[in-house]
Amino acid sequence: MASINIFSTISHPSPELPAGVRTSRNPIGCYPLRRPRSVPFAGNSSGIPSEKPEIELEFIGPTPGSDGSYPVEKAKAISGEKLMRNIMLDNKIELYATYGKVMNCGGGGSCGTCIVEIVDGTDLLNERTDTELRYLKKKPESWRLACQTIVGNKENSGKVVVQRIPQWKK
Numbered sequence: 001m002a003s004i005n006i007f008s009t010i011s012h013p014s015p016e017l018p019a020g021v022r023t024s025r026n027p028i029g030c031y032p033l034r035r036p037r038s039v040p041f042a043g044n045s046s047g048i049p050s051e052k053p054e055i056e057l058e059f060i061g062p063t064p065g066s067d068g069s070y071p072v073e074k075a076k077a078i079s080g081e082k083l084m085r086n087i088m089l090d091n092k093i094e095l096y097a098t099y100g101k102v103m104n105c106g107g108g109g110s111c112g113t114c115i116v117e118i119v120d121g122t123d124l125l126n127e128r129t130d131t132e133l134r135y136l137k138k139k140p141e142s143w144r145l146a147c148q149t150i151v152g153n154k155e156n157s158g159k160v161v162v163q164r165i166p167q168w169k170k
């Protein structure tokens with residue numbers, strides 16, 4: 001942890017007085033200076049508390065509303081800390097279609113019911129895992145298993161746009 005030094009007293013010879021000269025104000029020819037003493041503090045070396053980068057997510061709904069526009073739900077996540085599946089469930093954003101609601105594997109990567117389509121921000125996600133490479137081998141690059149997809153890498157930030165429950169999944 002970084003530290004700074006406050007209020008330690010040191011002696012220093014007066015630059016204006018010859019050696020051995022004493023004054024009533026300064027009887028020993030030295031005067032105290034205040035210097036910082038070591039005090040621990042939280043934060044980086046510049047003293048500014050560090051904040052973790054965030055990823056914004058937009059989830060496009062599967063069907064348009066009465067005005068013809070698709071509903072969009074938004075969420076935020078600390079970069080690199082959560083799986084897409086958990087972000088969606090935590091924010092009560094629907095991930096599974098009818099079959100997946102009752103038959104999903106709970107995030108084990110074996111049912112394929114948590115597929116989402118990444119519309120934008122692919123570079124903010126982890127690479128496809130071995131499970132995905134097997135399961136999505138002949139599928140479009142934009143498809144991901146939400147239970148295998150880590151949102152962010154702890155350092156990046158930006159926006160990811162996700163199509164949830166696309167037409168092909170219903």
Ligand code: FES
Pocket residue numbers: 104105106107108109110111112113114115145146147148
């Ligand atoms: S929840 Fe089963 S593969 Fe993702």
